[in-house]
Amino acid sequence: MKFYWCEQTRAFRITWMLEEAGQPYERIRVDIRTGDNKDDPDFEAASPMGKVPALTDGPVKLWDSGAICLYVADKYPEAGLTVDAADSQRFGFIQWLMFTNSVIEPAMVEKFMNVPAKQESYGHGSFDSMIGVLEQGLSGKTWIMGERFTAADVLLGSSVHVLEKFGLLPDSATLQDYVARCRARPALQTALSLDEPQT
16 A cells, blocks of 8 residues: 655644554655645555545545545554445544545635635635534544544544634634644654654
């Protein structure tokens, strides 16, 4: 399994995911800022948009972080990061797995760019509605699926980590406690240490 990454990008969430899975993988750095290694034909095949993260595993080639997390979770069910297809909670798990890319990230752009919210026309609703739904989803739970940490928490936790890091996380005990639990996980600590800027 080859993982194409660059520090200080969304790729850190895949490092976290792979560390949680506990399986061997090869990290290949692609500097998306300077273009180093972007002409690697294997990377180009894995990521037609030239973005990280990207992952190859034999014939499998993925460049979306949600798809990568789902693939790794399902490939290594012994890590306990997925919800089995026969489980009634499977589709709730997939819904939360997609929430980062489909709702949180557009809402973060809205907030960063100071774009007026248009709840009725934006697919993500608004930043405030995103926060409200996430708080409600985590209320009274340790993790988004209950007491069990899954790949969905890798994506959600990485987003809440970034929101807090950039001062965008509201004063919410639910979300503050959640990000603290995420940061206490050894796999996230490893991912953050590997994400330090290159010298």
